[in-house]
Amino acid sequence: MSRERGEALPFRLLADECYREARERLAFQCGQTLGRIHKIPLELLPIGLADHSGMLLFQRAQELLDTHENLSPVLQLGLNWLRDKPRRGPQRTLVHGDFRNGNLLVDEGGLVAVLDWELAHLGDPIQDLGYICANVWRFGSPKPVGGFGDYADLLAGYESVTGIAPTMADIHYWQVHAALSWGMVCLRMLEMYRNGEDPSLERAAVGRRLSEAEIDLLLLIEGESD
Amino acid sequence: MSGTDSIELLTAVRQFLREEVLPELDGFKAYTTRVAANALGIVARELEMGAGLAELDTRIACTLNLDERAGPVTQQIALALRDGSMVADERILSYLRQRTLHACAIDNPKYSGLRQARARWTQ
Numbered sequence: 001m002s003r004e005r006g007e008a009l010p011f012r013l014l015a016d017e018c019y020r021e022a023r024e025r026l027a028f029q030c031g032q033t034l035g036r037i038h039k040i041p042l043e044l045l046p047i048g049l050a051d052h053s054g055m056l057l058f059q060r061a062q063e064l065l066d067t068h069e070n071l072s073p074v075l076q077l078g079l080n081w082l083r084d085k086p087r088r089g090p091q092r093t094l095v096h097g098d099f100r101n102g103n104l105l106v107d108e109g110g111l112v113a114v115l116d117w118e119l120a121h122l123g124d125p126i127q128d129l130g131y132i133c134a135n136v137w138r139f140g141s142p143k144p145v146g147g148f149g150d151y152a153d154l155l156a157g158y159e160s161v162t163g164i165a166p167t168m169a170d171i172h173y174w175q176v177h178a179a180l181s182w183g184m185v186c187l188r189m190l191e192m193y194r195n196g197e198d199p200s201l202e203r204a205a206v207g208r209r210l211s212e213a214e215i216d217l218l219l220l221i222e223g224e225s226d
Numbered sequence: 227m228s229g230t231d232s233i234e235l236l237t238a239v240r241q242f243l244r245e246e247v248l249p250e251l252d253g254f255k256a257y258t259t260r261v262a263a264n265a266l267g268i269v270a271r272e273l274e275m276g277a278g279l280a281e282l283d284t285r286i287a288c289t290l291n292l293d294e295r296a297g298p299v300t301q302q303i304a305l306a307l308r309d310g311s312m313v314a315d316e317r318i319l320s321y322l323r324q325r326t327l328h329a330c331a332i333d334n335p336k337y338s339g340l341r342q343a344r345a346r347w348t349q
Contacts (some may be wrong), residue, residue: 060310070304074322077307077314140338205261208268209330215339217321219346 006105006112010139013106014147025110027149030099030132031157033111038093038125039162045094045122052123058083061180068187074214075187078180081221084131085173087124095123101146126166129158130174135216136182142164176220183213236270271332278328286321300325323347 013019052060061079070076097119103115131137133144133151143148145154151171160166190207194197229237243263251259283299286292291311294300306312314322327347330340 065304065308070301070308071298073300073304073307073318074326077283077303077322080307080314135339136340140336199257201261201265205265208333210267211326211333212337214322214326215330215337215343218319218326219339219343222319222346 004105004113006107008102008105008115008198010101010137010147013101013104013147014139014141018108019106022106022108022110023148026104026106027145027151027153028160029111029155030145030149031129031154031159032116032161033157034096034099034125034128034132035158035161035164037096037099037114037128040094040145042122049094050121052095052121056113057123057177061184064184064187067192070213072187072210074217075180078176078183078217082173082177082180087173091124091126092122093125095121095125096123096128097123098131099128099135100132101139101148102137106144117134124174126170127174127177129154129166130171130176131178131181133175134172134178134182135175135219136179136212172220176217179213179216179220183210183217186210186213233270233273236266236273239305240266240270268333271335275328275332279325279332282321282325285315289317289321 006011007016007019012166013023040117058079061082065072065075065079070175096114096117098116099114103114103116104111105115132154138144138147143149144151151168155166155171186209189203190210193203195205240263243259243266248256248263279313286303287294287299290303292299296302303312303318307314312318323343324347327340327343329340330337330343334340
């Protein structure tokens with residue numbers, strides 16, 4: 001464990017002049033860093049990491065939608081789409097699970113550290129690459145990778161470390177998953193507000209952002225990545 | 227009803243929070259006050275536009291022969307998609323698109339995905 005310096009606030013990273021050079025490097029650096037995370041040998045990982053690989057991912061998501069009274073047909077549609085879509089042979093690695101603008105510590109030279117490992121689990125590594133390209137984590141910017149970069153740089157950085165070149169179809173698949181995940185986070189926030197676990201205005205407000213996730217899901221499952 | 231209506235009251239409180247309270251605050255309280263003002267905006271828009279959601283639900287219930295008394299139409303469709311008794315054909319997709327457009331226009335009219343979705347799904 002070490003203390004690192006840097007900025008993690010998305011709007012500052014996307015707007016401040018002092019991060020201009022960092023923004024240009026960041027997508028490639030994110031690809032490299034994800035490559036390094038995914039190459040950590042499984043036997044070095046702490047015991048007890050949640051396993052979301054293969055069908056477990058869909059089972060967990062279905063359980064969560066059932067817990068919340070199946071109130072969103074769009075989230076169900078997204079889950080069905082993910083479950084029924086054929087995928088390449090399964091890989092199983094450490095997945096950060098929340099690798100996005102907001103959880104990246106950045107200075108003028110680019111990426112310094114990766115924060116917030118609470119959602120780390122075992123699963124398909126490409127999940128992390130799709131996640132950082134989710135619309136909700138672009139904060140309104142047109143740039144697809146975290147609001148700061150382009151797909152090609154992210155993928156090139158990843159390939160430079162792993163030798164693996166994910167396709168845009170792979171990214172698209174996991175963007176759909178990221179939109180579903182955001183919807184499920186909204187449901188979870190709503191639950192925390194309602195059951196008194198955290199009855200704050202913030203939780204109540206995020207619980208109301210479900211329709212953003214639904215818009216993204218519907219856009220994604222009818223087309224390719226933008 | 228007489229006097230100031232609900233939307234006017236919400237608008238007035240919202241403006242008070244934004245213009246009178248917010249400039250006095252910083253940090254987390256300023257952020258939360260912005261969230262509070264936004265939340266009032268959602269309620270005001272729902273009062274104005276919420277009936278549109280109910281209309282869309284009633285229309286699709288009619289088309290699909292669903293009984294609205296059996297529970298929310300959205301939940302009935304979600305459960306039918308879940309157990310495979312319904313497939314997402316063009317009628318259902320079109321309903322889901324229009325409903326989500328309408329809901330997001332209430333919840334967050336500035337959302338970037340909403341602009342894109344409007345361009346694709348409305349003529």
